[in-house]
Amino acid sequence: MSKYDWDQVPFEDILADSKDGEWGIGEEAGSHTACWMIRGTDFAGINDPSTELPLRWIPDHLMERKRLQPGDVVFEMAGGTAKQSTGRSALVSHAFFESRKEHPVLCASFCRHLRLKPEYHSSFIYYLLQTLYRAGYMGVFNIQHTGVSRFQYTAFKKKTVLTIPKEPVQKKIAAILTAYDDLIEVNQRRIAALETMAEELYREWFVRLRFPGHAKVKLVKGVPEGWERGSVSCYTSYLRRGVAPVYDDNGDGLAINQKCIRGGKLNLKEARKQSRDASEDRYVRVGDVLVNSTGEGTLGRVAQVLSPINRAIVDSHVTIVRPKDEVPVHYFGMTLRGWEPHLSIMGQGSTNQTELSPSIIGRLSMLMPPQKLSERFEEIVSPIFKQSELLRLENDSLRQTRDLLLPRLISGKLRVEAMDIQFPPGMAEP
Incomplete structure (x- = not known):
């Protein structure tokens, strides 16, 4: 079957049903049902059972008409940004509903759901929509209205014609891409489990103070005997804000900004290339703790650098907190990450320009356990964090490969008709 055997199908012809979203009310009421709601901001973590979806109460008659089913595609109608x-x-899979049995699921008011006719495989159509989005096609239908980015769905539906193979080929293409996404999800769950282990050990030893041998150690004013308390600045070799980068798409350096720090993690997708030379101590190192230091909303977010980054600096809105060589690096980083809620409210200045200065961070008091105990902790958690970082790197590689295959498979340039493909668990039927 050649690419020329694929059908040209108007977008509206693939739909069995499509309805806009709801938002309902935030508390119980008569003739209303509690429902999980999917927003555009939930798309990235939709297949992660730990992702917390908002719970809203929807009128019963609307819930029955609009509740989602396995295989539905949720489509974002509003809320884009200058870069997005x-x-x-997002595809709502069978596995998603297995972990969301407590309440019905609907899409939120800035989304709508697409339900496909049976001859169109939902995973294939989802990946086809991903290809169109990454190619910039969706941006053609993006408009600004009263300060909000909105998607012109009616125009998109009327003007869009899709090139689609017969269902057996749809399933093979979807199977290849789903296999990558399934591997990524498995790794994400392994990462979450590893980090939970490390965090639980930290809390047990250093928050609940049930460390090995604790029963034989006296507490003096709530502090175990032999432990010391000092300011953060006592335990750091470098505590400074970053500098203004020289942004340059051809530069060989990288500038880390506040968008890179979220959820206790460092994500370099939002980092930008830059060409400014900097002194050696301004380049981030493994073990550095990065703290967002400007503006409401992002102030106080914390992430630790756990793997080498070549020629990366932070911009002037981020503070580098670098532990001394003798300080237990993971203990130091986990302690500062635990302070994130407090750091977020410690800024000074006007509402629009709140600043968290290095001096404020440096004056904070930190409890430091004895060397033998901290070394034992590092021996246990270092392999955990190393494995977690390896899994993240593996996921980066899987995403890159998937994204290279995506347009070639969806366009028919990479032929799959003769391939004997094992369908992955992510495509299992109920």
């Missing part, structure tokens, strides 16, 4: 147009999509 509307028109993103």
Whole structure:
């Protein structure tokens, strides 16, 4: 079957049903049902059972008409940014509903759901929509209205024609891409489990103070005997804000900004290339703790650098907190991450320009356990964090490979008709 055997199908012809979203009310009421709601901001973690979806109460008659089913595609209608147009999509899989049995699930008011006719495989259509989005096609239908980015769905539906193979080929293409996404999800769950282990050990030893031998150690004013308390600055070799980068798409350096620090993690997708030379101590190192230091909303977010980054600096809105060589690096980083809620409210200045200065961070008091105990902790958690970082790197590689295959498979340039493909668990039927 050649690419020329694929069908040209108007977008509206693939739909069995499509309805806009709801938002309901935030508390119980008569003739209303509690429902999980999927927003555009939930798309990235939709297949992660730990992702917390908002719970809203929806009128019963609307819930029955609009509740989602396995295989539905949720389509974003509003809420894009300057760098991210509307028109993103998410596939609601069987596995998703297995972990969300407590309440019905609907899409939120800035989304709509797409339910496909049976001859169109939902995973294939989802990946086809991903290809269109990444190619910039969805941006054509993105408009600004009263300060909000909105997607012109009616125009998109009327003007879009899709090139689609017969269902057996749809399933093979979807199977290849789903296999990558399934591996990524498995790794994400392993990462979460590893980090939970490390965090639980930290809390047990250093928050609940049930460390090995604790029963024989006296507490003096709530502090175990032999432990010391000092300011953060006592335990750091470098505590400074970053510098203004020289942004340059051809530069060989990288500038880390506040968007890179979220959820206790460092994500370099939002980092930008830059060409400014900097002194050696301004380049981030493994073990550095990065703290967002400007503005409401992002102030006080914390992430630790756990793997080498070549020629990376932080911009002037981020503070580097670098532990001394003798300080237990993971203990130091986990302690500062635990302070994130407090750091977020410690800024000074006007509402629009709140600043968290290095001096404020440096004056904070930190409890430091004895060397033998901290070394034992590092011996246990270092392999955990190393394995977690390896899994993240593996996921980066899987995403890159998947994203290279995606347009070639969806366009028909990479032929799959003769392939004997084992369908992955992510495509299992109920």
